[in-house]
């Protein structure tokens with residue numbers, strides 16, 4: 001047993017960190033936030049063309065680097081730390097994962113190669129139902145309707161909360177057969193976002209470091225070749241895609257929780273009141289100690305989930321643990337990130353309330369990530385069903 | 390990263406499980422799941438015999454080097470042992486202070502004579518130990534020790550006077566390790582000594598303290614001219630603090646890494662009750678049970694990280710090790726509250742008068758100690774902030 005980064009994994013992490021510390025500064029994040037796209041297109045080109053990040057865990061046979069989920073998580077942690085504004089999460093953790101899990105060989109060959117080359121993608125599966133009852137991110141969230149007409153499917157309905165949905169070039173969408181409910185009748189399709197009848201509308205968001213969109217399908221026709229897997233039987237694949245994305249998100253959350261701790265501790269060592277650094281007040285020290293505890297526990301949960309995700313991709317021994325590991329990590333990391341954000345804000349006093357300091361960026365990102373793919377409460381209820389029902 | 394244990398370790402796991410299955414029977418059957426937190430006073434005689442049964446199988450001191458009668462197990466195997474021990478429901482160890490604290494300290498700092506005098510009794514499970522650190526004026530501020538040790542040249546022995554408090558298992562113990570001031574003018578952590586003192590002698594008096602559970606597992610220990618031999622000081626006079634502190638590292642060490650399995654047993658019992666009495670349908674209770682489950686899982690992953698980083702940090706405490714105590718202690722304390730809330734009003738009714746608590750009722754009270762002993766939560770936070778985050782120390786005059 002060795003539950004720690006290998007030297008190579010550590011190197012990937014360190015490289016990502018030094019790169020992001022340089023390019024994703026507070027200033028750069030603010031500049032990206034102000035654009036309609038939501039990220040710096042030139043930087044994204046560098047990330048794809050020079051660093052090959054989107055290729056990280058895509059198998060070599062499809063043009064990827066063939067590394068694992070732990071390597072992916074190590075990079076995501078740094079992206080979370082530096083609040084990188086980019087379509088990486090949507091393209092790789094949603095798009096590429098969906099293709100790897102549900103795509104046919106031809107679909108993989110075509111689209112994964114495109115993703116490696118820098119094409120952006122996202123997964124759109126949630127309708128408004130995702131916000132019902134405090135958040136429902138399972139099969140019940142799928143609302144888009146797909147009707148079979150001979151050699152075609154016709155899609156109608158509205159998708160919401162789609163990350164980078166207004167800018168992604170490739171869409172993977174989930175849609176259900178008319179009248180079906182729950183896990184029944186779900187299909188996955190892969191298609192270009194500019195297809196006739198699709199309207200993508202950018203939603204203004206409280207967290208401006210990741211864009212969300214509403215996508216409306218008005219009698220969009222798709223050929224059978226756009227279908228991923230067997231008709232009406234996509235739920236198990238989609239469930240796995242969602243769990244994998246959830247695991248990826250926890251790595252980002254961990255990075256944010258850690259960075260908030262570091263920012264807050266640095267600040268308290270510099271700021272003096274009553275003629276001493278506020279870091280010497282026990283009330284402040286204890287808050288910081290609790291933040292570190294949360295960050296370290298979050299780390300254990302997120303890394304473990306990343307290992308399990310790797311096994312799930314390889315059909316390894318622990319593959320069946322994926323839903324539980326994803327929920328355990330998401331429940332903890334969501335709360336840890338947001339609570340660290342709240343504590344960091346408190347420790348900054350008045351400046352923590354300003355637009356100028358970075359704390360609010362993390363505070364908002366923490367809330368957005370908490371709700372995306374299911375809050376702590378949602379994931380605890382998933383666990384409760386496993387152990388109590 | 391690799392999550393699975395080696396084949397050899399898995400075989401070891403099987404060996405432990407099989408031995409426990411074959412030996413935790415007959416007169417020991419009733420000890421299953423007993424003697425844990427809040428239940429230490431139960432079956433002391435049977436548990437002493439169980440300690441000797443373990444000794445016969447070679448299981449009392451699995452982590453000690455073979456030359457001292459241990460099993461020489463790797464850290465992974467020690468964790469496996471503790472996990473399987475708890476999984477089988479084997480009883481709380483009356484010998485844990487000797488095997489886990491006194492022994493490792495003597496191995497690390499003791500003389501050859503001390504090793505041959507004290508280690509065999511611990512390995513054999515025949516001699517029990519207790520820990521004489523805390524005093525009425527020395528709790529969190531442990532260095533404020535008042536108990537004195539004076540060397541009597543004529544008799545070539547140490548004479549000890551003073552009082553210890555909260556001493557667990559003092560009535561059952563054969564020996565106590567005592568921190569006492571050897572230099573009368575000294576203050577704080579200077580001028581202390583670490584002594585191995587026989588309990589059965591005229592100068593030692595033990596008085597039980599009734600605790601929150603109504604039982605009395607801890608005690609006051611009075612030393613009134615108690616004696617030990619010139620050779621019963623570990624390290625030199627003045628080295629006591631150094632020895633005492635490294636013992637605390639053992640206390641926070643490997644044996645706690647396997648305890649998640651015992652916690653899992655407790656949580657399972659609570660889940661069972663919740664399913665039976667319908668609490669499992671209450672949304673708020675569901676959230677709390679799921680939270681307990683979530684954090685218990687991560688506690689184990691955290692222990693795995695600690696194991697994996699052993700030895701890599703050249704003596705520096707890794708971040709995940711610094712937060713370990715406060716995390717498990719707080720988790721366990723909350724579990725006690727959850728147990729009562731799952732039972733609802735029935736949690737307030739005792740099985741028998743005058744004060745016979747069920748195992749979960751006793752647990753719910755006893756876990757309040759977890760955030761106090763071994764460094765209170767507040768002291769843990771001070772350590773995390775100062776050692777882990779480099780925040781300034783408090784300054785005050787003694």
Ligand SMILES: Cc1cc2nc3c(=O)[nH]c(=O)nc-3n(C[C@H](O)[C@H](O)[C@H](O)COP(=O)(O)OP(=O)(O)OC[C@H]3O[C@@H](n4cnc5c(N)ncnc54)[C@H](O)[C@@H]3O)c2cc1C
Pocket residue numbers: 519520521522523527528529530554555556557558607758761762763764765766767768771
């Ligand atoms: C069940 C049980 C078994 C025990 N067994 C043993 C044993 O076998 N041998 C032994 O030697 N001892 C034993 N102890 C004693 C234990 O180690 C002490 O209780 C512990 O160190 C706390 O000391 P205290 O009780 O004097 O509390 P105090 O130190 O007086 O603490 C009281 C409160 O003040 C807080 N406080 C103190 N200092 C600070 C500070 N600097 N900053 C912030 N807050 C502070 C504490 O956190 C606590 O909340 C046992 C205790 C219990 C409960």
